[in-house]
Amino acid sequence: MKLIIGNKNYSSWSLRGWLAMKQSGLHFDELTVPIMGEEWEQLKHDMGEVQPSSGKVPILWDDEVVIWDSLAILEYLGDKVGRDRFWPKDPAARGMARSMVAEMHSGYQSLRRELPMNIRRRFELSGVSDDTRRDIVRILQLWAEARARYGNAGPYLFGTFGAADIFYAPVVTRFVTYGIGVPGFAQSYMEAVLEHAWMREWTGAAEEEQWVIEQYERVG
DSSP states (O other): OOOOOOTTTHHHHHHHHHHHHHHOOOOOEEEEETSSHHHHHHHHHGGGGGGOOSSSSSSEETEEEEEOOOHHHHHHEEEEEEEEGGGGHHHHHHHHHHHHHHHHHHHHHHHHHOOOOTTTOOOOOOOOHHHHHHHHHHHHHHHHHHHHOOOOOBBBBSOOHHHHHHHHHHHHHHHHTOOOOHHHHHHHHHHHHHHHHHHHHHHHHHHHHHOGGGGGGGEE
C-alpha cells in the first residue's frame, strides 16, 4: 500500500488520510509530494485518468485499487481491518461520530478559507468573520456533546482515538496556530490530540519541512 500526501505543514486532508492509515495498523509506504509545485504537476500528469480527483491529496494505492478521498480511504481501511477500529461500538455513539465526520468532511468552509492549516506558524488575530465564528462555535458544541455523552473511556471525543478525532485533528492545529480561545474541556481534548504519538510524528515532520506556500503564510 502506498499513500501519496501533500505538504505536512499545510495539507489537512493529507493528515486525515495519514492518520487513518496509522489507525488501520496496516503497513504502507508514504510519498510526500509538495502541492502547488512542479513535482505535483508532473505526478498528476503521470497518473492521468487513474486519478480522477483533479489532483487532490491524499491518494491511496493498494495494488490495482486507487482511493482519492480521505473519508473514502478511512472507509476502505475499515472494510479491510474492521470498522470497530475506527468507529464506536455503541450504535448511538457511532451514529453521532459518523455525523460529525460527515459534517467535517463537507462543511466549515469559512473556517477552511480564513484559517488554513499552517502548523509551523503562530498568528495573532484581531478577530474572525461571523461565518468563521459560527463554525468555531458549532465545532466546540459538537466536541462538548461527544465528550459529555461518550467520552468517559478516555481523553478523545468518544473515549478512544477514532475516526472523529482523525477528522478533527487538523482543526486542533488550526485553533493553536491562530490562538483561538476555547473552554477548558476543549483545551484538554486538544492537548490529548497533540500529544498523541502519531500527531507528534506528523507535526515534528511539518516543522522540519522546507517548502513554503506563500498564500498560506498571510492572514487577513
